[in-house]
Each structure stands twice: as C-alpha cells, then as structure tokens.
Amino acid sequence: MEGREKIALIARLVESREIAPEVRHFVFDVPSVERLTFAAGQFVSFTELFDGLKVTRAYSIASPPDGNSFELCLNRVLDGRFSPYLFQLHPGEEIEMKGPLGGFTVRDPNVDAIFVATGTGIAPIRGILKDQLRRGSTRDYLLLFGVRHEHGILYSREFEALARQHPNFRFWPTLSRPDASWKSRTGHVQTHLEEALSGRSGIHVYICGMKAMVDDVRARLKEKGFDRKQIIYEKYD
Numbered sequence: 001m002e003g004r005e006k007i008a009l010i011a012r013l014v015e016s017r018e019i020a021p022e023v024r025h026f027v028f029d030v031p032s033v034e035r036l037t038f039a040a041g042q043f044v045s046f047t048e049l050f051d052g053l054k055v056t057r058a059y060s061i062a063s064p065p066d067g068n069s070f071e072l073c074l075n076r077v078l079d080g081r082f083s084p085y086l087f088q089l090h091p092g093e094e095i096e097m098k099g100p101l102g103g104f105t106v107r108d109p110n111v112d113a114i115f116v117a118t119g120t121g122i123a124p125i126r127g128i129l130k131d132q133l134r135r136g137s138t139r140d141y142l143l144l145f146g147v148r149h150e151h152g153i154l155y156s157r158e159f160e161a162l163a164r165q166h167p168n169f170r171f172w173p174t175l176s177r178p179d180a181s182w183k184s185r186t187g188h189v190q191t192h193l194e195e196a197l198s199g200r201s202g203i204h205v206y207i208c209g210m211k212a213m214v215d216d217v218r219a220r221l222k223e224k225g226f227d228r229k230q231i232i233y234e235k236y237d
C-alpha cells in the first residue's frame with residue numbers, strides 16, 4: 001500500500017447520469033486492481049492534457065469502498081476546464097488518476113456526528129454515511145444539507161430511505177431558494193446549526209463544500225467552544 005497514492009492508475013468510466021440540472025453521478029472502475037483500498041470520504045486526483053498542458057483536479061469519492069469501482073458526484077462549472085470535460089466522457093473512456101488521498105475521513109467511529117454539506121460537498125459525506133450505516137453504527141448522525149432548489153437535493157430518496165431504515169440517522173435538507181410548495185427547512189445550513197447541535201459539545205462535525213460556507217461554519221463552532229480536533233472539513237475552492 002505504501003506509496004500507492006503516488007502511482008498513476010487508469011480509471012475507466014462505467015456510466016454517468018444526470019441527477020440534477022448540471023450535476024452528474026459517475027461510476028468508474030480501475031481495471032488494473034482487484035480492490036481499490038481507501039477510507040470513505042477520501043478523494044481521487046484526475047489528470048488530463050488540455051492544449052498540451054497537464055491539468056489536475058481533485059474529486060471526492062461519493063461511495064464506500066466496493067471492489068475496484070468508485071463513484072463521484074460533480075457539478076459542471078461554467079467555463080471550467082475539467083468538469084465540462086468529465087461531463088462529455090463516454091462509458092469505456094479512460095483517465096489518469098492518483099489516490100485515493102486526503103484526510104476527510106471518520107475521525108472516531110465511536111463519537112456522534114453532524115455532517116454539514118452544500119451542493120456537491122455531499123459527495124464524501126454520502127460515502128462516509130453509507131459506510132458507517134452499513135457497518136451497523138449506532139452513533140447518532142445528522143445530515144444538514146443545503147442547496148438552492150428542491151430538485152438540487154442530491155440523493156434525496158437515498159437519504160430519506162436511510163433515515164427510515166436507521167433511527168440513529170436524521171436527514172435535514174434546507175433550501176435557500178424554495179418554491180411555495182416546500183414545507184420544510186429553508187435558509188442556509190448555518191441557520192440550522194444551533195438546532196442540529198442542540199447543546200451537545202462532545203460531538204464531531206464534518207463539513208464539506210465551498211470555502212465561504214466551510215469557514216463560516218467552523219467559525220461558529222469555534223465560538224461555541226468546539227476544539228479544532230472536533231471539526232473535520234474539506235474545501236472545494
């Protein structure tokens with residue numbers, strides 16, 4: 001395993017499908033290995049040549065370990081380089097990959113946790129939650145997931161099903177631009193942090209998304225006396 005992250009592998013697209021406007025779910029495999037060993041929540045690093053220049057981007061693995069395949073969840077960045085390229089990839093096409101890498105992983109499986117995500121920041125958290133729940137964890141888990149519109153609640157049916165199956169898992173989507181028909185939580189994830197914490201101080205908080213949200217949630221937690229070891233985060237920008 002030593003040095004595995006430095007070795008370039010070839011990932012092959014198995015399938016990709018739209019799960020919300022401008023958001024796709026991808027399944028890749030790595031045909032050269034029997035098993036891709038990683039901890040749920042880690043990311044892979046993809047490299048491709050654009051006009052003769054090597055461009056590398058990180059993508060969080062959205063699935064728990066499963067043989068030699070892994071899943072990603074991406075939004076297409078307008079005028080972006082890499083995300084539009086991945087969106088037009090066809091099944092069977094290949095891409096250079098390194099990893100899995102990174103430390104956005106479960107710090108202590110014996111501690112209750114809140115997961116805070118916005119947009120595709122849900123990717124590594126989906127992997128972690130599916131992994132922990134399938135292992136039979138009985139810890140208390142709460143997912144606070146912020147998006148603009150109802151159709152942007154990625155994997156909503158899956159999380160709703162998990163919440164039905166596991167009484168220790170609560171799913172709180174919140175919309176910043178809801179339609180009149182939306183009868184649940186509204187506003188940014190920060191609006192609901194206090195209620196999610198409900199006075200608990202001995203828990204871990206996992207945060208993933210764009211820098212502005214991640215930094216704001218971290219600052220709020222620090223104000224409440226949370227130690228930095230209790231806050232695990234990944235920033236996409």
Ligand SMILES: Cc1cc2nc3c(=O)[nH]c(=O)nc-3n(C[C@H](O)[C@H](O)[C@H](O)COP(=O)(O)OP(=O)(O)OC[C@H]3O[C@@H](n4cnc5c(N)ncnc54)[C@H](O)[C@@H]3O)c2cc1C
Binds near residue numbers: 061074102
């Ligand atoms: C550890 C890590 C994990 C990541 N995991 C994911 C993931 O699972 N899914 C994913 O979609 N992206 C993820 N990203 C972001 C990804 O690496 C790219 O930055 C993103 O795809 C944009 O690349 P691009 O070449 O298309 O755009 P670029 O030409 O690089 O344009 C960059 C612009 O896109 C913004 N940007 C970066 N990420 C996003 C995003 N997700 N949504 C909107 N704007 C963004 C940047 O702030 C910047 O303004 C991750 C980043 C890191 C560091």
